Amino acid sequence: MPAISTKGLAMPESPIRKLVPYAEAATKKGKNIYYLNIGQPDIKTPKVALDAVKNNTLEIVSYSHSAGFESYRKKLANYYQQRGIPVNADDIIVTTGGSEALLFTMGSITDPGDEVIIPEPFYANYNGFATASGVKVVPVKASIENSFALPPVAEFEKLISSKTRAIVICNPGNPTGYLYTKEEMDELSALAKKHDLFLVADEVYREFAYEGATHHSVMSQKGLEENAIMIDSVSKRYSMCGARIGCVVSKNKEFISTALKFAQARLSPPTFAQIASEAALETPQSYFDDVINEYVDRRNTLIEALEKIPGVRVAKPKGAFYCIVELPVENADDFAKWLLEDFDYNNETVMIAPAAGFYSTPNTGLNQVRIAYVLQKENLIKAVQILEEALKVYQNN
Template sequence: MCIDTFAKTIKHTMPTISQKGLAMPQSPIRKLMPYADAARKNGKHIFHLNIGQPDIKTPNVALEAIKNNSIEILSYSASEGFESYRNKLADYYKTNNINVSAEDIIISTGGSEALLFTMGSIADAGDEVIIPEPFYANYNGFATASGVTVVPVKSSIDNGFALPPIAEFEKLITPKTKAILICNPGNPTGYLYTKEEIEQLAAMVKKHNLFIVADEVYREFAYDGNTHHSIMSEPGLEDHAIMIDSVSKRYSMCGARIGCMVSKNKELMSTALKFAQARLSPPTFAQVAAEAALETPKSYFDDVIEEYVHRRNLLVNALEDINGVKVAKPKGAFYCIAELPVKDAEDFAKWLLSDFDVDGQTVMVAPASGFYSTPNTGLNQVRIAYVLNEDNLLKSVNILKKALEVYPN
């Protein structure tokens, strides 16, 4: 082979990307950022309804802990996190009727890493996890990264995305089923599971000897006098229940990236600790802030919940006034799913950024199809995060209303 031919062969050959990597889904929350960047460069102001980044201020006690500390060497922590933080977390959980100790808690880099630890500890490649859909879009990504198959059971906007009948879950259980995964209150639906629904799930996982994983990062955000019911409070689930938690939303500390995995199953937690050791430790400064945040007074949450209830009511009422829009009223968290009179919500979301504005302003929403695992589902739905103040929320809904009046598709 001559040198030129060899060079051409090298030029047109490249290492292959993994099938896992190719299968990894894009985030429906972030995938439209190139459109948003282009819109900003064209001078548009964007109201971000697409991402759950609260505009509520982080508790001052957490920020002060970062500013005023005596750390001289920013060293590793224990792989399971500060013992002092885990002890204080256990005390916090006890006030929420969750009786756990520091040994039942592993601190993680956000709730995301806690979910990865969980999937790595309970499932092998090809095993299955049943999840009511729509669900937090990154569950698809965590499952793909872990070689786990998501088996969806569909909930409906018509009943506010309540828990599907237990019989629908049981139809899907196979020898490869390892767990049921829920988000409570729900992202993207805002649905808050009732005590009866939690009891039904508890009975089912005990009957079929499964794990139940509950993402409870929005625990504080329960509205209208409703109460959050944790799977960790259900009797008889000590070997079955795994709770995922995070400081991101509770204290408006998304950038801290501190979460945790909680379970009373000792074998499970010793397994998960091996995953935690493999990544060395969670971030030290962020743990300092998270530990201090536990001193946040109850009045902070009272004010925050009052604000979110006001925003929810304002948003839902305004959306319901738009012809052809259907919306499920959330009972918790700070998201809702809205069904729009369009064929393709992703195309509509792109069009909002690239081709539409009202006085130089437009909105960014998250197409809801990415929150489903079933193909071609939720195509005319969007997730809206009501994390903007009253004035900006009203402007955003007005822009949506005007856009739907002229949208060509």
């Protein structure tokens, strides 16, 4: 039998999606599942985006430019400029989701055996993207004790070696919901410049900053033009996860020209999804105001309910729509499977994402889960009630 590659065998499973077979089996048994595991918003996609596709009169669905529609990139640049991010259309490459933007970035700034430093827990697929590129993730551990604030920059500096190529952050954070302060961004920027590293910021949750907090983009950091790379996506901002449109942004011309070669190799981003994404830029601010208010209500509802469960600890997020929850269990992976296979409360159960997959340090976060508060408040209340009853039964087993 032909052998599978070492890289393929090392590719990690998604902690978000690997339990899907268990959920499918539970559904076939007639259980109703509250999905807390995945960041799929139930917020409606802006009508202007849907109408742009429904009412389109294209007769040939042709390739676009490898960097994406020029009209879309110009409008994107205007969107960023209105938010204090000084970029133009030539600084942007449209990608097939933020995932492809990250892959293009890894391919453009690293060689096999190189290293990137990432504060953990982090978006689980960073592990996958690094594995696909032959890159080693060097983690800096953040703590639930201070809601996963940026670890001291001195801890990052200790880990910088001749193989280090970049520091990667997610701001606001997935899975923590942490929002970096201006001071923290300044510290990271100074470190990147000092050691001539790239600072890669995944900013797909930019619009979701709560209680009047300000999001500080890596692209707005003065003097960091050659070091800064921004990853973005329409998935969460416009509740368009299935469109698979993102972008990579940088003022570094050599980086952009290199990333464009990767873009040319995959030909072009999808045409209809670009049409929808370009139209989505016309979404009024009132849409985002309503969405943010909704997520704040959901967050507060979830946190209040979780904090009432004995032995549960939760970090209150300042952005995005996730939180890390510490449970009174030894292994959240086993608990998550048990919830789907062996437990129900009035024929209902919940699906959660074990948090160990959001770390690269082995045997870390074993008693933690990520919860996405993308359900309506009444469903979040039901889901937490089910979780509380499940913990009672599980602890007595």
